[in-house]
Amino acid sequence: MKKRSRFLETPIVPFAVEAGLSADEILTRMERISFQGRNLATAHRVWQKMLADDVTIFLGMAGALSAGGLRLIVAHLIAHRYIDCLVSTGANLYHDLHETRGQAHYLGSPRADDAALAADRVDRVYDTYASEHEFIANDIWISEFVETLEQRPYTTRELLYLLGGHLWQTTGRDGILTAAYRAQVPIFCPAIADSSIGMGISQARQKMPHAGQIDVIGDIVESANLVIHRPRTASIVLGGGTPKNFINQASVQAEFYNPAVGGHQYAVQIVTDVPHFGGASGSTLEEAQSWGKLSTTSAKVTVNADATIALPLLVSALAQTANDALRSRVHPTFTLSSRVMTIDGRAVRSDRFEDASDPAN
């Protein structure tokens, strides 16, 4: 037999069953298996590395994760600063607000009789139900909040901070929006117009025609300025969608103004979409490197899995293994209560990109 190939170096170690294993022990035993199990174990390691490094960690969140029971995981990640900035679809924030307001989603069936649900004013998200009446009440609650705002443009970051504050004062309950408010973690929602949050905002115009001016272009500028000020970043993406691209675009845009930006240093994505139809949600992290969204030397991993399986296991493990890293972590500090947010004491404008080569900066 010829000499062993250089490709045959590190043996697979089959997963050994044992009673009483904790989440991190399970993931540790998955590190030397194959396919998506190995990738999930790698995600655990990459996230640990992010926490030990001096990087701003973005979390992107698409898919019906709040309705689907993961909102308190995200709230936990925010409160304990596993992440520094959330980019979300409007729906995830809306369904979070729905529960924080004391209402619920319900166990349902994907094989429901949808005409019967429609007759009962019950809305279905795959195997999960909610009351349309309660949704309408949410919309009114949001529109009344919007009517209290000044008649000027708000970035989604500013608006969502204020909304989170109002929600906290009203309910005192834990959730994504309230956790972000309390932890001073910014939330961006680039596609806010495509959600029930947006619908609620729009209804404020019935009373005030100039209500609900959302400066989504300001969001682009602000998010890039975050990266210009603090060029080392990491990206964690659940489900793809607009948050995935928005996080990447912040890095690409920032690089025009600060050559120290070189794409994210770390990337984890947990997605169910596939690359071969060309859509952004399923696009590979390698592809992201061609665009400069991701450093060509980054630690990175894609996990092809439903977040409702992967995230509970992954975050349960981190809750055990990341304590030291979280305690000693160097993370950015934000203030979000005024129109111009700050990062580590520096203003983050929404009306122009900071130019790192400008001596005034």
Next chain:
Amino acid sequence: MKKRSRFLETPIVPFAVEAGLSADEILTRMERISFQGRNLATAHRVWQKMLADDVTIFLGMAGALSAGGLRLIVAHLIAHRYIDCLVSTGANLYHDLHETRGQAHYLGSPRADDAALAADRVDRVYDTYASEHEFIANDIWISEFVETLEQRPYTTRELLYLLGGHLWQTTGRDGILTAAYRAQVPIFCPAIADSSIGMGISQARQKMPHAGQIDVIGDIVESANLVIHRPRTASIVLGGGTPKNFINQASVQAEFYNPAVGGHQYAVQIVTDVPHFGGASGSTLEEAQSWGKLSTTSAKVTVNADATIALPLLVSALAQTANDALRSRVHPTFTLSSRVMTIDGRAVRSDRFEDASDPAN
């Protein structure tokens, strides 16, 4: 043997091969086969029914369809009024603009060396390449256009109409934006902040801090007012994403103000996502009925297929079979050149929902 079951009524008719079949003959022979082939044939019939009925037809477009070579199909659908209103991701409009400006995307490989591409400033979308230098030039072109606008909020509908006009005057070339401009077909882009169109707009702020005010909430109001004025609608969705939800939300929102709205009367979606992870892109049309997005009596079909296979075949068939319907079609007429668009001569406001029960309307 017992009597034939009521479930065994219409036999499958196997596809018979023949030389020289045209697209519509192929689809006709697929009507009595199974699985997604049958669904694609059904989509052909449902679209024909839409054209024969008096409905406003929305087309949603997500995924890299413009970069991937389908933009002239969409332009054809607009120019010949197979559809009445386009809802698109920003990327599809950007890649359309890229080619209309005389540039190209290029054949590439999904197994490329992305570090080599990055070094060459080549951006990859699965198996398709483009020049980052040309993209930067597009961004500048867009920002210079934005600098010519008034310093006031624009809905994406108004902005994209003006952008299409500028593009047509500059290039005289066919594409999605220019076709929509010429045919007076509105385009909405609810997630414009999450795209290179948005990035181009944002760069105008370097010269003019108040440039690029996009009224995405106005888009919600305008799109709902379209449906309030003309309550019978149809939805065609390619790829899901924000356009899919935006089209549905217009119907849901409209129903609050006009009880004659009862969800889309027809729906075709060509998607690659699946329902069982709970995301909106893959959600079924049955689920949409629970929300009232779709009438419980609608003609509808989901085709689980890549649009780059399904759409060329489907539209080639329609080009043959839909001529009469297109000629006699009753479609809405828009004017888009001013801040307030009109549909069939009636103003479509972006600052409040029209109330159909209001005697003033």
Next chain:
Amino acid sequence: MKKRSRFLETPIVPFAVEAGLSADEILTRMERISFQGRNLATAHRVWQKMLADDVTIFLGMAGALSAGGLRLIVAHLIAHRYIDCLVSTGANLYHDLHETRGQAHYLGSPRADDAALAADRVDRVYDTYASEHEFIANDIWISEFVETLEQRPYTTRELLYLLGGHLWQTTGRDGILTAAYRAQVPIFCPAIADSSIGMGISQARQKMPHAGQIDVIGDIVESANLVIHRPRTASIVLGGGTPKNFINQASVQAEFYNPAVGGHQYAVQIVTDVPHFGGASGSTLEEAQSWGKLSTTSAKVTVNADATIALPLLVSALAQTANDALRSRVHPTFTLSSRVMTIDGRAVRSDRFEDASDPAN
């Protein structure tokens, strides 16, 4: 702007809509688009090249393609010698036999009430129904045929040839089994025990305990000997499954005995499975090269699509474009009527591999 990158050579040419396009014109216009549309157009070209070259073309067939309305396409491919050897799941042959015997599958719904179907003895394959009573009659018909055979082992190749002949004599109808019988095209069914064909065979044992001896190991030997005798091969795979691996394994096994075998020269696979879960059905053609299943210089393409969409379009195009190639094609000639089949006049044994280095050969 710097010099054009070497990666930017061949522009995408958007698909241009036109009435009356035939299948091959549609595929020609899809050659310079992206994603799976381009891949399907490439499959058309690769298959044309196979036909123009001197190769034995294997077709693998998994998934419910016969029940789903594609069986006459496969029969056409056999009769006109687009292919030389079929490897199929048992189910596809069974559902072919079902229709050739004059029965039907029926249009159904994927959202059926399966308890009601069960009560009516109707079996469902996604959106397609069939009568369990008729299936039971098929099983008896098969078992009665098996009772007429000699009490000795039969390869599936021999058995299916005889079954096809019996079916042709009984019905005179076109189908996969009868076309293969008439065209002297061998069929292998490596997983025959996992199908209703196998169930039918097994029932012959109630009368004859030694009936139904199937020499599936002989199938391995025979299929490898085909390749040992005629080392240049091509592989077309629909749906993956056991046929995909069996075709590859024939090549790998043959290479031990004839160094002129170097993996398939051409490969087309139309699959819906993905690579990243590690299963064979979704595995890439690149991966196949590591095993030597496929030549590293082969022309090859994977099309990620449902065969019920891809195959009607692809074969309709070939029916137009492949006529000359089919007429002048150099294809292997088989005799299948005796226990030892022949290829181009040479015996193909099932009881030992031919050794190409053996001077007796």
Next chain:
Amino acid sequence: MKKRSRFLETPIVPFAVEAGLSADEILTRMERISFQGRNLATAHRVWQKMLADDVTIFLGMAGALSAGGLRLIVAHLIAHRYIDCLVSTGANLYHDLHETRGQAHYLGSPRADDAALAADRVDRVYDTYASEHEFIANDIWISEFVETLEQRPYTTRELLYLLGGHLWQTTGRDGILTAAYRAQVPIFCPAIADSSIGMGISQARQKMPHAGQIDVIGDIVESANLVIHRPRTASIVLGGGTPKNFINQASVQAEFYNPAVGGHQYAVQIVTDVPHFGGASGSTLEEAQSWGKLSTTSAKVTVNADATIALPLLVSALAQTANDALRSRVHPTFTLSSRVMTIDGRAVRSDRFEDASDPAN
């Protein structure tokens, strides 16, 4: 607000993060979330119910699970009688044998240079490598074992028992084949001809032309007789493929001879394929009910997930929660060492179906 709908009964309970959670605690907290996370938690409960009931539990196994590091989980399930009968693809048994013989699979990359791997004789399974030289040695080892057998037909069940015994005597190592040998748990491999096990067997014919007679039809009869003798069954399926159908077919076939058989009483499937392309691997458990494969009153769940993520978590939880059930479990007892196996002391023939209505039985 109208009275609460009957559809809104059981609220979603968001997953609450906590350090140190064990596998079963994680799954318990996933029971009231949504999508595939909920389904995995349900699979845990359904499996527990199987163990508490008096049913024969079949496990089907397809996909590269042995190469991918799950073989010791399956060995554990066999040794501790979480299952009673394994149905596997040949590849999973082959890769198990490979490691039990003291060799390894290796960590690799899905983006490998496959031509370089081929040059080094390294075979790739997605992200996992193995030595072709070692595989050839396995094939010889298998063929030498086959040469020691009698020249008569063997069911795969008998052959694999003997192979497991030979492997255990040779190596004394734990694995699927050796665990099944030691625990007297039968293994069926209906598609043995489509695997390297089959290739190894076939090579025995070079020395002994009548070696390797595999009675796959006998497997059908034996597996149905198991169910005829013990009509209450459960099915656990990993990955679909031939094992999924073989397990179902045993039940369908058995029902002809014993009306007490009414389809499986419990079913869990962990699959990545989807239903809408019509293939058996992705087919729903509801569809299985139409065929009578599954009782219409069965407890059942489909988990759409990669088994390399789902199985480690699920079996780790069962290792904690199933101890009592395993201890008191009423499971069938087999003897496998002779040509005719027994179940609970009764002979299980392979040459005719037992007829439960026959007074001789």
